[in-house]
Amino acid sequence: MLEAEILQAIDELDQARKTRDDHWQIPRVEGELLYHIALSSNARVIVEVGTSYGFSGLFWGAALKQTGGRLHTIDVSQKKYDSAKETFARAGLGGVIVNHLGDAREVLKRIDGPIDIAFIDADKPACQTYFDTLWPKVRPGGSILTDNATTHRTELADYIKGVRARTDASSVEVAVGNGIEWTIKRR
Ligand SMILES: C[S@@+](CC[C@H](N)C(=O)[O-])C[C@H]1O[C@@H](n2cnc3c(N)ncnc32)[C@H](O)[C@@H]1O
Numbered sequence: 001m002l003e004a005e006i007l008q009a010i011d012e013l014d015q016a017r018k019t020r021d022d023h024w025q026i027p028r029v030e031g032e033l034l035y036h037i038a039l040s041s042n043a044r045v046i047v048e049v050g051t052s053y054g055f056s057g058l059f060w061g062a063a064l065k066q067t068g069g070r071l072h073t074i075d076v077s078q079k080k081y082d083s084a085k086e087t088f089a090r091a092g093l094g095g096v097i098v099n100h101l102g103d104a105r106e107v108l109k110r111i112d113g114p115i116d117i118a119f120i121d122a123d124k125p126a127c128q129t130y131f132d133t134l135w136p137k138v139r140p141g142g143s144i145l146t147d148n149a150t151t152h153r154t155e156l157a158d159y160i161k162g163v164r165a166r167t168d169a170s171s172v173e174v175a176v177g178n179g180i181e182w183t184i185k186r187r
Pocket of ligand 1: 057077080
């Protein structure tokens with residue numbers, strides 16, 4: 001059960017997708033899946049590449065508030081950084097979520113592991129770079145979730161082929177929302 005102030009922020013951003021042409025946020029059903037993945041794995045450290053206005057971050061934050069964990073979320077847009085930070089504070093998640101402003105290729109280098117879950121949801125050509133920086137910091141049994149596996153199938157084909165060929169990973173597409181490539185680091 002989501003707290004009332006988090007649910008209110010989720011409802012507001014879900015409505016705002018009708019008026020903002022740059023929200024690019026995951027469908028609500030996918031956010032609900034992320035919430036359950038984080039809760040069921042008792043995640044304590046989640047890293048998100050691509051904050052936008054904070055829609056997916058609200059689901060991560062709702063789970064992490066219960067597990068006592070932290071979300072590090074990154075966006076290169078000053079406008080979105082400011083807006084998401086304000087939304088997270090209003091939802092009572094200011095102490096749970098750390099907003100980072102900048103190019104994720106640089107910011108990720110400064111975020112320490114071990115990471116329980118990483119969520120890649122930004123510019124598609126850089127997916128492999130994000131994965132390569134994150135993977136050594138993901139704990140054994142931890143996951144990298146890559147958004148748009150279904151909606152950007154052609155664009156992500158080489159990337160997905162690569163993660164599925166890894167001997168230290170198990171990777172599968174979950175066809176919910178935009179489609180998530182779920183890559184688990186073998187123990
Ligand atoms: C698909 S949206 C993220 C949606 C968000 N995860 C959600 O579901 O609410 C992608 C975001 O990635 C950001 N972005 C694009 N390139 C980036 C980069 N190199 N570093 C950090 N953020 C980047 C964009 O500004 C945009 O807000």
